[in-house]
Amino acid sequence: MSAGFPPGGLPLDALPTPALLVDxxxxxxxxxxxxxxxxxxxxxxxxxxxxxxxxxxxxxxxxxxxxxxxxxxxxxxxxxxxxxxxxxxxxxxxxxxxxxxxxxxxxxxxxxxxxxxxxxxxxxxxxxxxxxxxxxxxxxxxxxxxxxxxxxxxxxxxxxxxxxxxxxxxxxxxxxxxxxxxxxxxxxxxxxxxxxxxxxxxxxxxxxxxxxxxxxxxxxxxxxxxxxxxxxxxxxxxxxxxxxxxxxANQVGLGSAGIDQCAQTVLTRVTSAQRPGTVIIDAGIKAMSSDSVATAGSLGVVCDAEGGPLDGVEFAGGNEEHGYLTGPGTAGLRVGDLLRVVPNHACGTTNMWSELYFADGGRAVERHPIRARY
Ligand SMILES: Cc1ncc(COP(=O)(O)O)c(C=O)c1O
Structure with missing residues (x-):
């Protein structure tokens, strides 16, 4: 486990976002x-x-x-x-x-x-x-x-x-x-x-x-x-x-797994909600792999902080550190809300990150380095 991570872990709410989680x-x-x-x-x-x-x-x-x-x-x-x-x-x-x-x-x-x-x-x-x-x-x-x-x-x-x-x-x-x-x-x-x-x-x-x-x-x-x-x-x-x-999400699209088997998520927060029908999160294209074989037009599956998919919310696009969520379900989202996104491609997403947190229930329990990246 990385030095400096508190024994017993942290509630997800206490993590800096975006963060890479592994359930x-x-x-x-x-x-x-x-x-x-x-x-x-x-x-x-x-x-x-x-x-x-x-x-x-x-x-x-x-x-x-x-x-x-x-x-x-x-x-x-x-x-x-x-x-x-x-x-x-x-x-x-x-x-x-x-x-x-x-x-x-x-x-x-x-x-x-x-x-x-x-x-x-x-x-x-x-x-x-x-x-x-x-x-x-x-x-x-x-x-x-x-x-x-x-x-x-x-x-x-x-x-x-x-x-x-x-x-x-x-x-x-x-x-x-x-x-x-x-x-x-x-x-x-x-x-x-x-x-x-x-x-x-x-x-x-x-x-x-x-x-x-x-x-x-x-x-x-x-x-x-x-x-x-x-x-x-x-x-x-x-x-x-x-x-x-x-x-x-690609593997879900291919029928290799259900969404509830996806262990890797990007933890993110809503950071802006200026226009009806769209909210902005702090996970953009530097947090996600957009590589999609079975998920055209989406950067991932948007879930609540517990990892359950949100109806009517699409991850429609991203800039480097901003993600655009669209759809009727965004009406229920507020600045500060914690969300989790199942990436399209886990392997490409891994290569974006220097560390990951193992999550257990609502807590990050361990932090580990990701190495051998480009
Ligand atoms: C040579 C080789 N073996 C195994 C795999 C694993 O395949 P998957 O990512 O579908 O699990 C890959 C994936 O790119 C590969 O290139």
């Missing part, structure tokens, strides 16, 4: 539910650390059985390695001299696996690792529909062959991020079918790689909307959801 009971319920369902699928749980960037949250995930973490950035990898986490998957290609040098140092500490998808990425890494006497355990990133990074499934065997011919590289398996599931929006059956297909496609790629003589013990899928489908495909060995720890 501890909701977070614990999310962690237990995901650990239970991924455990029932018979696969390992390796949450993505980008959602919290907070070691206090990561420790709770480990306590719920996470085998380690997924990272996107060097700073996330370093933070977890410094904290003693022994199994880290860096699911982003290390490109450029600074990232390659970091990767070699991080690999030398042990327990790190890196995602690769091309010779262009792999050759400088292999050269640098070989000259330092370090091996590079890697997973081949496969594109199962997002069309971001990753080889097409039918190019996996050829690419793996080329990568495994490099001096320092040792293949461990395959990875996909089924982020394309969000394109199904509220069509949950369509989303589930696409998640199942992503899992089955990756498992088939793993089979083909094994048939070609490659080691492929790790078959890793990962996303929150896909966590009810992709990990259940036969042959998948691990799941990497990230957002599930908090959920968010």
């Amino acid at each position: 501890r009971a909701r977070m614990e319920a999310n962690l237990a539910a995901m650990a239970g369902s991924i455990g029932a699928a018979g696969v390992a749980l390796r949450p993505h650390f980008k959602t919290s960037k907070c070691l206090a949250v990561a420790r709770r995930q480990l306590a719920h059985g996470a085998i380690g973490f997924t990272c996107a950035t060097p700073a996330e990898v370093r933070l977890l390695q410094d904290a003693g986490v022994e199994d880290v998957l860096w699911a982003h290609q290390p490109v450029g001299p600074a990232k390659v040098a970091f990767a070699v140092r991080a690999l030398a500490r042990g327990g790190l696996t890196i995602a690769l998808d091309s010779l262009e990425v792999a050759v400088p890494l292999s050269d640098a690792a070989a000259s330092s006497g370090v091996t590079v355990p890697f997973v081949l990133e496969v594109d199962t529909g997002l069309h971001r990074a990753g080889v097409d499934p039918d190019r996996a065997v050829e690419t793996a062959g080329a990568l495994c011919a490099l001096p320092a590289l040792e293949m461990r398996g395959v990875l996909t991020h089924e982020g394309h599931l969000a394109a199904h929006g509220p069509d949950r059956p369509g989303l589930e079918a696409a998640g199942d297909l992503a899992g089955r496609t990756l498992a088939q790629v793993a089979e083909a790689l094994r048939a070609a003589g490659h080691e492929c013990s790790l078959v890793s899928v990962g996303s929150t909307p896909g966590a009810t489908s992709a990990p259940f495909a036969a042959g998948v060995t691990e799941a990497r959801p990230g957002t599930y720890v908090y959920f968010d």
Whole structure:
């Protein structure tokens, strides 16, 4: 817990606003539910650390059985390695001299696996690792529909062959991020079918790689909307959801969670009410992530101070430190009122903040740093 925070905590009303809250009971319920369902699928749980960037949250995930973490950035990898986490998957290609040098140092500490998808990425890494006497355990990133990074499934065997011919590289398996599931929006059956297909496609790629003589013990899928489908495909060995720890308005829109499961909120106050039909709050675009896949035209779901959604109040826009709430429900709001907003995207919102408060009932009970931000 941060130094200087009073033992026993503070009532929410005493916090400076805006502030980032994590409802501890909701977070614990999310962690237990995901650990239970991924455990029932018979696969390992390796949450993505980008959602919290907070070691206090990561420790709770480990306590719920996470085998380690997924990272996107060097700073996330370093933070977890410094904290003693022994199994880290860096699911982003290390490109450029600074990232390659970091990767070699991080690999030398042990327990790190890196995602690769091309010779262009792999050759400088292999050269640098070989000259330092370090091996590079890697997973081949496969594109199962997002069309971001990753080889097409039918190019996996050829690419793996080329990568495994490099001096320092040792293949461990395959990875996909089924982020394309969000394109199904509220069509949950369509989303589930696409998640199942992503899992089955990756498992088939793993089979083909094994048939070609490659080691492929790790078959890793990962996303929150896909966590009810992709990990259940036969042959998948691990799941990497990230957002599930908090959920968010996007995930509610995709049917991954209900609004009452959203653990991350921005605590804010009404600061001005000069025009009928609009009130201003002290949370603007520097407090929220506007990234919306399922929440067009809104910066988040506005709730009362207890976390219950307010009818007829929309978070219609923002300047840097001002938010615009509109709609008939704003007639009941007064300057000074305390509100909570469920962000569209929890991970992007996390990156805006230096610290978070665990909230329990109406009190902030712990304060923790958020690190490894840009
Ligand atoms: C490689 C990778 N794995 C896992 C995840 C976690 O997905 P989600 O945010 O849907 O939980 C992400 C999210 O961006 C990702 O990029």
